[in-house]
Amino acid sequence: MAAFLLRRTGLFVLSLLVASLLVFGLLRLLSGDMAQVIAGVEATPAQVELLRVKLGTDRPLVVQYLDWIGGVVTGDFGTSALSGVSVSAELGAKLTVTAPLVAGSMVLAVLIAVPLGVVAAVRHRTRVGVGIAGLSQLGIALPTLWVGLVLAIVFAVLLRWLPVQGFPTTGWAQPGRAVRSLVLPCVTLALSEGAVLLRFVRSATLGVLHQDMLRTARATGLTRTGALLRHGLRNAALPVMSILGLQVAALLVGAVVVERVFSLPGVGTMLLADVGNRDLIKVQGEVLLLTAVVLTIGFLIDVGHRLVDPRLRVAR
Structure with a gap:
């Protein structure tokens, strides 16, 4: 090791x-x-x-x-040619928005994808399994920008449950407002990336269900669900873990779009502005x-x- x-x-x-x-x-x-x-x-x-x-x-x-x-x-990442401010200091400030956004989205995507993916695999021949697979395909097809706009219209404009845009100027000094401002962006990213991850969880679990290892475990008296939970999920986790790395990269790209939609002062927003300014x-x-x-x-x-x-x- x-x-x-x-x-x-x-x-x-x-x-x-x-x-x-x-x-x-x-x-x-x-x-x-x-x-x-x-x-x-x-x-x-x-x-x-x-x-x-x-x-x-x-x-x-x-x-x-x-x-x-x-x-x-x-x-030391240098000093901005336009503002004269330390790049490291600006990155540190912007990461207080982008890092919780990406981390929260990934956790929520895993919480959505893993249980639903396992259920979709175990019950893949039933209406429940087919329905979950269909919803995941729909989630992959829908653009992140469109999902974010729909969530903002429904939960921020119509229901007024959450803020539609922005982040507290005092940052995490107001944790309640900061968390509420990240709820819709996190859900937007999680729905898109969770749909992709769900497909991989379903595929990996289906592969495990047909292995001899699981048949042997069931021969010892375990139910199919018990054998899957005790012996199968660990093997199914290996390919899913590999996909998580790609999902993080996709979340970083998606964060650029989501930060623009919800006017979040994160690294993505700063990157787009700096590219335009040639800094x-x-x-x-x-x-x-x-x-x-x-x-x-x-x-x-x-x-x-x-x-x-x-x-x-x-x-x-």
Whole structure:
């Protein structure tokens, strides 16, 4: 296990390094000039060049990258070229909105998908199983934007149970208002991603139901449900855990849309604004952070596989 963790940690660090190179390099291929955007259309070439020197964009790309990645290692993502504010500080503030949104959506999606997926598999030949499968297909087909707008109209505009947009200016100093403002966004993301996850849970459970292991367990006197709960779900969890990593990436993408719909001041909203403003220093920090989150989830899932499946612990 120790050797596996060492190898996997090395691969994680290498992947993060390659990701940082790709993020930095691809952003430099975009058309336009950050100095020109800041200086304005009426600036003279001399003024634009002076601003390039101030921003450091006149230096060789290798020097710019090493300076940036060196700061990232110490937790310094640089300073915004437009606002002059620390990127790390802004990311920290925005994560207080995006992190609970993504985490809450994932927990809610799992709570929806796992029990319904198991029921849909166990009763796949009944109306209940077919109905659940049909609803999950409908949930996959509906756009996240449309789902969010419908929920906002019903629960915020018509019923007035929840706020339609915004987040408390004082943040989590008002926990009640903060939680209420995230309910509809979390449900919006959870319904979309939960429908996808439900399909995988159903498929994995169906595969386990036809294994010899489950027939042997039932021969000992266990019911089909008892055998599934005691022996089957652990095996069905392995492919589902792999999908969770992809679901987190999908949630991060979906969070960008949901934050715009519900006017949440999160990382997604900030990223879209910074791309439009060509604030490359902030954009590269934001994209690298989101990439690091996805890679970290993948690392944790690999470790989880080793803990759940004894066969992997003895594998070389």
